[in-house]
Amino acid sequence: MHEAEFDVSGKTAIVTGASQGIGESIAKTLAAGGADVAICSRSMDRVGPVAEEINDAASTGDALAVECNVRERDQVQNLVDETVDEFGDIDVLVNNAGGEFVAPFEEISANGWQTIVDLNLNSTVHCTQLAGEVMREGDGGTIINLSSVNGQHAAPGESHYGASKAAIIRLTETLAVEWAEHDIRVNCVAPGLIQTPGVAETLGIDSEDMPPREQAERRIGHPEEIADVVQFLVSPAASFMNGETVTVKGVPRAGNSMSQDLGLE
Numbered sequence: 001m002h003e004a005e006f007d008v009s010g011k012t013a014i015v016t017g018a019s020q021g022i023g024e025s026i027a028k029t030l031a032a033g034g035a036d037v038a039i040c041s042r043s044m045d046r047v048g049p050v051a052e053e054i055n056d057a058a059s060t061g062d063a064l065a066v067e068c069n070v071r072e073r074d075q076v077q078n079l080v081d082e083t084v085d086e087f088g089d090i091d092v093l094v095n096n097a098g099g100e101f102v103a104p105f106e107e108i109s110a111n112g113w114q115t116i117v118d119l120n121l122n123s124t125v126h127c128t129q130l131a132g133e134v135m136r137e138g139d140g141g142t143i144i145n146l147s148s149v150n151g152q153h154a155a156p157g158e159s160h161y162g163a164s165k166a167a168i169i170r171l172t173e174t175l176a177v178e179w180a181e182h183d184i185r186v187n188c189v190a191p192g193l194i195q196t197p198g199v200a201e202t203l204g205i206d207s208e209d210m211p212p213r214e215q216a217e218r219r220i221g222h223p224e225e226i227a228d229v230v231q232f233l234v235s236p237a238a239s240f241m242n243g244e245t246v247t248v249k250g251v252p253r254a255g256n257s258m259s260q261d262l263g264l265e
């Protein structure tokens, strides 16, 4: 008999942008599975309590909170160094920190464009190069990048965000090829609309009564529905997956369903 291998215990994972939303859920899920997690955000006041909650829970891995703006390469180097000092190695990197504002292309200033590309794409480059160095010098590892369905399909008001998230998909594919010789798998998750504080702030969507995960009908997603897929991709169960982008968006519909739902097209 073959038993599926979803175990992540004993691994050390960095999860960026873990003070709330999808990143917080990924960190808690991996820790509940027995992984040690180094979690960051731009504010210790925001990410510290998430680490405390993990450390206070019974039978989880340990958590280390680090203040780090992933747009700043020297701060990312500090995140990597603190993680290695605390846990000895890095097995997993989850490039989750990201964000956007919605604006027509012609209204995005040079600085506005740079801000979103730095936040989504260049931060992923910094974290992947610096944590990847530790993985390549060690026993390899696995990297999960957060793209978006808007990196796969066009959506009005999302030119900067879509371009940065599309680039992450191609970066994932390229690194999977380049770093296979170092036993590093690189995969990507492209979420549909997920209820998080960031979505509430940016898009004004706030579901007080979230439909349950059992509901197959069209609905907004729970952060845990992304975290569970990330745990699968990190685990040995996904050992033959490399360079893939897994779309996680509930029931499919033709066109860019999210922007239709939001009345943007």
Ligand SMILES: CCCCCCC/C=C/C(=O)SCCNC(=O)CCNC(=O)[C@H](O)C(C)(C)COP(=O)(O)OP(=O)(O)OC[C@H]1O[C@@H](n2cnc3c(N)ncnc32)[C@H](O)[C@@H]1OP(=O)(O)O
Pocket: 098, 099, 100, 101, 102, 103, 107, 108, 109, 110, 111, 112, 113, 115, 119, 148, 150, 155, 156, 157, 158, 193, 196, 198, 199, 201, 202, 203, 258, 259, 262, 264
């Ligand atoms: C079709 C829709 C489908 C829905 C898709 C849903 C996909 C979900 C995607 C997500 O990522 S959800 C989670 C998102 N979370 C967030 O986005 C967090 C909220 N946003 C922010 O915190 C900030 O907006 C930011 C993106 C992090 C930028 O903040 P920062 O403080 O670094 O930048 P600023 O100094 O404020 O601005 C820099 C630059 O950008 C211009 N800008 C900012 N907002 C807008 C705007 N709404 N419209 C046009 N331009 C904007 C700002 O003016 C600055 O440029 P300059 O003025 O200096 O030229």
Ligand SMILES: NC(=O)C1=CN([C@@H]2O[C@H](COP(=O)(O)OP(=O)(O)OC[C@H]3O[C@@H](n4cnc5c(N)ncnc54)[C@H](OP(=O)(O)O)[C@@H]3O)[C@@H](O)[C@H]2O)C=CC1
Pocket: 016, 017, 018, 019, 020, 021, 022, 023, 040, 041, 042, 043, 046, 047, 068, 069, 070, 071, 096, 097, 098, 099, 119, 146, 147, 148, 149, 190, 191, 192, 193, 194, 195, 196, 197, 198, 199
């Ligand atoms: N929610 C959705 O519908 C979708 C989300 N995604 C992607 O999933 C990821 C998570 O999204 P979501 O949970 O909704 O986002 P949220 O805005 O709710 O959370 C973002 C997290 O990232 C942190 N963060 C933001 N900027 C930085 C930075 N420069 N350095 C370090 N940390 C930072 C924030 O912490 P702090 O403010 O404390 O620094 C926070 O913990 C993003 O990459 C997003 O693009 C993709 C598709 C859909």
